[in-house]
Amino acid sequence: MENTRPFHITKAEDQIMNILWSVKEPLSQQQIVMVASDSGEMTFKERSIFTLLNGLMDKGMVQEAGFVRSGKTYARTFQPTMTRPEWYANAVYNSLDGKEANEFLHILRRLLKEEPTE
Template sequence: MKKTALTKSESEVMYLLWHTDRALSAAEMVALSPQKTWKDSYIHLMVNSLLKKGMITPAGFVKTFRNYARTFAPCMTEEEYAQLQLRD
């Protein structure tokens, strides 16, 4: 795996995923971060960036009010990520 440096916002999203016992949709990520002023478009940019970096993977779908939303899970644990950063 290539070196994967995360931005501050990407790290905060990964922290949410690492410390939640299930996969999360983008809307759930926003809801779990009330102190952040992330807009839907911004969280989608971060999710796409994390997908490109290989940090998260689609894990299924969850039903929302009228539609379905993709959920995402981390591809590695927080400890594995820390070891990867130390190695590089």
């Protein structure tokens, strides 16, 4: 079944993505849970991390990056497949129909021309 909303993410998925974007290095499931828990505002249950990461991989937002030692075994690590700005741009662009998308691009180009470069 094709995902008709590829850039829709839940609150829990959003928290995971924000963790991965802010840390800027691949993390294991347990490391993601630790960071979320340390924030004091964990939006998902620890036991659902596997399902959430698989959902993000199905959406093409997260990929396996490798393995790290975790006790006596190894754990997979995960990293985002796109930056936060790329995700927002795709989310907006894909929510618009053809005419709206062209108008959006035109407005964005105009705004970029007005923005002073650093």
